[in-house]
Amino acid sequence: MIGSAVDRALDGAARTVGKGEEWLLGAKRATYGVAVVRIIFGAAAVWFLLANFANRHYLWGDAAQWMTPLERNGGFGWPFTLFEGGSDPTMLTVKTLVVLALAIAFTLGWRTRVVAPLLLICWVSLIESNPLYGDQSDNIFRILLIYLCFADLSGRWSLDARRRARQERGQSRRLWPRRFTPEGLRRGAGRLGILVHNLAIVAVAAQICIIYVASALYKVQGEAWQEGTAVYYPMQVGQYRPWPWLNDLLSANPFGVLVVSYFSVFIQLFFPLLLLRRGTRVVALLGVLGMHAGIAVIMGLPFFSLFIMAGDQIFIRDSTYQGIAARVRAAWDERRRRRRPAGVEHAPEETPAEPVPTR
Numbered sequence: 001m002i003g004s005a006v007d008r009a010l011d012g013a014a015r016t017v018g019k020g021e022e023w024l025l026g027a028k029r030a031t032y033g034v035a036v037v038r039i040i041f042g043a044a045a046v047w048f049l050l051a052n053f054a055n056r057h058y059l060w061g062d063a064a065q066w067m068t069p070l071e072r073n074g075g076f077g078w079p080f081t082l083f084e085g086g087s088d089p090t091m092l093t094v095k096t097l098v099v100l101a102l103a104i105a106f107t108l109g110w111r112t113r114v115v116a117p118l119l120l121i122c123w124v125s126l127i128e129s130n131p132l133y134g135d136q137s138d139n140i141f142r143i144l145l146i147y148l149c150f151a152d153l154s155g156r157w158s159l160d161a162r163r164r165a166r167q168e169r170g171q172s173r174r175l176w177p178r179r180f181t182p183e184g185l186r187r188g189a190g191r192l193g194i195l196v197h198n199l200a201i202v203a204v205a206a207q208i209c210i211i212y213v214a215s216a217l218y219k220v221q222g223e224a225w226q227e228g229t230a231v232y233y234p235m236q237v238g239q240y241r242p243w244p245w246l247n248d249l250l251s252a253n254p255f256g257v258l259v260v261s262y263f264s265v266f267i268q269l270f271f272p273l274l275l276l277r278r279g280t281r282v283v284a285l286l287g288v289l290g291m292h293a294g295i296a297v298i299m300g301l302p303f304f305s306l307f308i309m310a311g312d313q314i315f316i317r318d319s320t321y322q323g324i325a326a327r328v329r330a331a332w333d334e335r336r337r338r339r340r341p342a343g344v345e346h347a348p349e350e351t352p353a354e355p356v357p358t359r
Contacts, residue, residue, distance in 0.1 A: 028152055028197045032321035033314035035109070035156040037148065037204075040310035041141065042107025044303055045123065049100045060129050061092040076128050079121050083129035099126060109158020116149045137304035140211070144204055144311050151200035152193070201314060208311045209272040212288070216269035225265060228258035234299060242300035250298065264291050275315060288312055 023029065057063040060083050087095060102119040106112065120142060127138045154160035224230040234240050235247040251257060267274075267287040274284035289309055296305035 024195055024198050025191060026194075028155060028194050030201045030314045030318065031152065031155040032157075032318045033316055034148065034151050034153055034201070035158065036313040036316075036321070037144070037310045038109060038112070038153045039107055039157070040306055040313070041145065042103050044306040044310070045103040045119070045141075046100065046107060048303055049096065049103060053096065053100075056092055056096050057089055059133055060086070060096075060126060062086045062088060064130060076124060080124045080128060082122060082125035084125070086129075095122075096126075099123065106153075109154035109160050112153040112158070112160060116145065116153055120145045120149065135301070135304055137301075137307040140304075140307045140311065143207060144307075147200045147203040147207065149200075151197045151204075204311060204314055208308075208314075209275075211308070212268040212271040216265050219265050220269075225261060228261040231261045231264070232257045240299040240301075243298070246298060260294075263287070267291065281315065285312060285315060 052059060064086055082095060083092075086092075099119070099122045102115055102122060105115045106119050123145075124142050127133070219225040219230065222230065224233060232251050235251045241247045267284065271284050271288065274280040289312060292305040292309045296302045
């Protein structure tokens, strides 16, 4: 009896290890989720730069010498010193446009293996040159981007994916033809790329869970969160009242403030556990997305919310994204069909090939 129990336990452990190996080495995971993270990160960076472009000299140039006593570049050394100490107007404009170009290329998924680390260096250099103008979204951005530099950021919905698809169909040439690389080396490199990508996904997921759980544990230590008034007080601060009438409307209901306070604590504290099952995973993702959307609108912190909401996208399965994309494509095709003149025949459109996710 004991021997059979041990055998069953060993068989169960072997199956678990086998599933883990298959998950890590079988295929790249969360390819659509990573693409959504890339798009949101890049679009938010472009938005941030455009919104502050007119004030760039005051924030990061020679006109920012007013904050010299506080400027320590955030403790970062080379290579994160591109904007340290300010720059003359022309040089600052050139540097800012370079960062903007990198952010646009990152959003479109063009040569992300090179663009992603360059954007990380330039972004950290820009933000840390003025420590008064950042918030926790900057930490989230750079921490997650460090991990994502090792993931296949452009496997889906990117210019790189379109280029790879054309190469597979023989419509464009490779810089390094495949025939010059031995087959065994290609297979080994492919498996290594899958492993590194999936480990990066695990690192991003773990970091997000740590952020949520640590935030919840810090909250429950404060009396304001225990009393259910922690949401009320920030809505009375002028800097967090972009829509005063909306803040007053929400803070006028004590029970609503209590519910929102406790909901934000519990959804963050139990977020990792809620991810274990599909039904509760939907509740967890909708809960945190709704919470951060409220922070973005009500408290006027769009960049903070966008960056953390972007990281949540990796928890959505590829099949879900594929289903959404199929519905959107079907609705678009149906709309185009209805707008065609009656009696006009059109040749069937060629369905675009699925982008190849492998590097």
